[in-house]
Amino acid sequence: MSEMVVEKLKKRFSASVLDSYSFRDENTVVIKKEDLVAICRYLKSDPELSFDFLSDLCGVDYMGREPRFEVVYHLFSINKHHRIRLKAMVGEGEKISSVVGLWSTADWHEREAFDMYGIIFEGHPNLTRILMPENWDGHPLRKDYPLKGR
Amino acid sequence: MTEFVTIMIVKMVVIFAAVMGTMTYITLAERKILGYMQIRPGPNRVGPWGLLQPIADGIKLFLKEDIIPDKASKAVFVIAPAMALIPAVMTIAVVPFGPTVTILGRPVDIYMADLNIGILYIFAVSSIGVYGIVLAGWASESKYSLLGGLRASAQMISYELSMGFAIVGVIMMSQSLSMVKIIEAQQGVWFIVPQLFGFIIYITAAMAELNRTPFDLPEGESELVAGYFTEYSSMKYAMFMLAEYINIITVSGIVTTLYLGGWSGPVLPPLLWFVIKLLAVVFFMIWVRATVPRLRYDQLMTLGWKVLLPASIVNILLTPIIMKIFGYL
């Protein structure tokens, strides 16, 4: 089912799809972060895909790798019942465009990713800490942030 | 003269003590009845069946630290509870608990005074109570208190009107403002029958005046924490509670007097009849509290101004026809 999505994406955005793989029937597409919004808009508006629901958005820290962070988008289509996972890589201090314009739900998710990893989402209306106190130092989910004893 | 003064002082002490006693046990009754309605036992740890609970509550409230918020207007903050309590106590004076009886060869009325403007007195005095609440809300310098105070003032003023209009029907039928005369006018048929419409309006408005559910917005726990007495503690808090429950007794007494024939009734002594009827009204209020949820602020206002007020005026217009039908004219 979602292989079709990957095929369509590859065809349409051949230059921006860096990689794609499937594990346990789940398809992951790694994309260039510059084309994120364009790809997302296409995924949302294409009637055959119609990814109208952003299930989840989160960051992952691959410390010691360049670029360091990954932003993971889990998209779902309420009509078609298929899922796809998008990944975009972001280096430390780099920016990635916000998808709040496409799915309002991304608002808090992006704030959380910023809070936990320090990933900066460009174009976000109010990119402040959400779970940690406003004056907190550091980003707790980074791998170099100690578990205790801070 | 000495005899009159003595009798009055004795009566004052007895009635005050009786009302306070009833009041404390109404708090227990409320908790017990609510408990049984909500499949739980209610207070049952202090004394048998929790009978000493009100006393324990009282002692606890006495011994609590009395906190006055730093930013509060101290004088007003202190006066406000008294301003709520005093009118509540004052209205008891004209509630006729029983007729004249002979004690030690002297005729004694089982009420403090039979004013010829009894009802007007009650209305005049009980409206002062709202000052206590509004000032409490304002003086606490807390936003929840302020909102609670505002809600209370708006609500009480709105509902006082329809309450006043509702009893005009009773006054027309009894041709008197005196509480005792009104009871005497109901020897044949209780006014609840010809004035059913007025009764419903009155009891609804009265429950709003008392801030009872479904009109407990000024202290609506889930919205305003505790409303106007959020910042109060210890005895000042207790005074608000006292005022609230004394008001419940007074209002139940007025309902009994105006619509339920007061002390009149067969077999049992009149005083007992009055108490039974009064407690029945109190039970009704507790029952309502266990059943219905709270209205929203704008719905409360709509009900007061757009439903109850016109309805009470219509009731006045209907009363002459009712009087004709029941043969009063």
Add this chain to the structure above:
Amino acid sequence: MAETKNMILNMGPQHPSTHGVLRLILELDGETVVKLTPEIGYLHRGVEKLGENLTYHQFIPLTDREDYIASLSNNLAYCMTVEKLLGMEVPPRAMVARVLLTELQRIASHLIWLGTFGLDIGAMSLFFYCMRERETILDMFEACAGARLTINYFRIGGIAKDLPEGFEKRVRDFIDILPEKMKNDYERIFQDNKIVRIRTEGVGIISKEDAVDLGLSGPLLRACGVPWDIRKSNPYCGYETYEFDIPTGKTGDVFDRYLVRMEEMRQSLKIVQQALDRLPGGAFLADDPKICLPPKQKVMTEMESLIHHFKIVSEGFDPPVGEVYHSIETPRGELGFYIVSDGSNKPYRLRFRPPSFVNLESLAKMAEGKLIGDLIAIIGALDPVMGEVDR
């Protein structure tokens, strides 16, 4: 004329009806909410960070403490995600028992929702009636797992121990009572009440499009008329073999949310009934000694089992490298786990997609321009559990 200023009211984190430690900064014009800013994070415990430092088995009890009103659903979501990562099969008895228990959990959760929602709008008695029925369910959980709130009953590969004796009878008794209680005690005192109607109808309306855009899920989304239920759209645990309907609302107001949840309880009962009827015998835990703990009896008598037990407890197991996302329908909506495995015995990244967190996001949209009384009803109908909002 004097200049008027809007009042800033700080509601919570200690407030009777913010369902825990939710803090709302309200800008009020009189009683009207002009602007609403939720402040969350008061219950943040860093569960995702903890998850990266615990073995796969050790994390299960922590899931209980996320959505503590429906802890079995959390257990299920997590265990299923790990099973997916391992590519593991669960024995049929465990599968049916999981469905049975999570549906009971859904009923318990909706009951507590109904009770607290009643409290929020001032109907006190309903709360106690709901608690009475919830108590019966909690007693069943206690018989199964020994715990009532943080049940921690599901394991990777099945369930912790077999269903207790007499469990079926308890459930059947409960199936007999509940519909009657719902009809006589809840609907008559609540749904048929005029004041409840005017407090809930037309309040907190949100359109279908906005609801999807804001990522609402679960009963909230269905109340807007979107018939999406993960149990139907992407079935797990064999839900495709059960017969049940997805209730939907029309307008998406608070009253519709109430109706949807009430109907969901009835549908859950139907599922529970079917699950009971088909409950097969056999193993309740997969026979995979590298992953599932062996029974205590064997640990005491067999060398092999003792070694496996020691290995699992001390260092866990190593799943293949990869990443999975699995989501289930909890009483509150889509609960997803995203696990990235680097092949070690601890998740490299463990992401928790809490339905309450996402649902709470739409509060401002629903409540701005409404009265305080409405706001309380809307928060109540959202049913946020701060444990999973803040994690």
